[in-house]
């Protein structure tokens with residue numbers, strides 16, 4: 001199998017919503033197609049990927065560094081023993097001549113191509129990605145029924161609490177049993193009113209997570225933790241600045257509710273610092289590193305090994321990003337579950353029409369690869385017709 005072409009485009013996922021820190025009016029993703037000369041059922045295989053949500057498209061880094069390195073490499077140096085493109089060998093090529101540390105958003109560019117390479121690897125075997133992962137890696141039994149929660153509850157222009165309630169109720173009606181909403185974009189007293197309105201819909205704190213998107217200083221994070229204590233919430237996400245591990249440790253020690261974080265941690269070594277110094281508890285807290293944002297599944301497998309050596313089970317991992325790739329990782333690597341975006345960041349959060357959602361679990365089907373072909377609204381964007 002040889003790469004014949006890698007096509008990359010920027011796609012808008014802009015919308016009027018905002019979290020505590022950014023609005024999404026100009027949000028974009030990078031979509032890629034890795035085309036090959038490997039013919040299956042009369043057609044050359046193509047792998048598809050996109051850059052998750054939240055860090056904008058990475059076209060510059062893709063076009064100037066990552067894609068040219070792959071295209072310039074000796075094709076024989078990029079394949080495994082069976083002749084199929086090897087995501088690990090491709091990874092080494094993609095990061096050649098990149099200095100350690102810093103990371104910036106090149107990790108997003110690498111993660112985007114990595115997603116397409118895993119799509120290809122599974123398609124070459126004619127199996128859904130989660131089956132390939134379960135067979136090759138962490139020795140878990142594949143479980144296509146993945147626990148998901150509905151992330152939404154953003155701040156909208158002119159928002160009313162009834163609108164928030166209607167949104168969260170619609171998620172429960174779809175079959176989700178847990179939802180997440182934003183905090184930190186309004187004064188504490190207003191956020192408490194919003195949380196109480198949400199609790200009136202969920203019926204209990206264990207079905208409601210809150211996400212501050214790293215907005216708070218430690219004092220504010222602690223004030224929110226104190227005020228939210230009576231609610232028994234599912235988790236308190238990204239309370240403080242992403243790399244302020246000492247600050248996070250202070251909040252985690254005082255919060256008396258689970259902490260969730262990691263969506264803006266982009267490498268195995270930064271994740272190691274998080275679990276070394278962030279004061280998190282492997283018995284109750286959650287890790288949300290998103291492989292598409294953080295150097296791909298090749299790096300995520302290293303992260304899972306590192307976590308295990310620090311006493312963290314993969315069952316504490318719930319990746320950010322609400323994408324199909326995350327669902328396959330959860331199903332094939334024994335993660336606790338995955339985020340879902342039923343109504344935001346359209347269309348990339350969609351499930352395939354033949355996937356069933358009930359009692360908080362969505363069930364993957366047996367489409368080869370990641371299965372973007374089965375979701376019309378996504379495939380129209382990713383497919384070779386629009387990517388030219």
Ligand SMILES: O=C([O-])CC(=O)C(=O)O
Nearest residue numbers: 019054151211213320321
């Ligand atoms: O608002 C965002 O950037 C998305 C986010 O934090 C999440 O999905 O947890």
Ligand SMILES: [Mg+2]
Nearest residue numbers: 211213237263
């Ligand atoms: Mg978040």
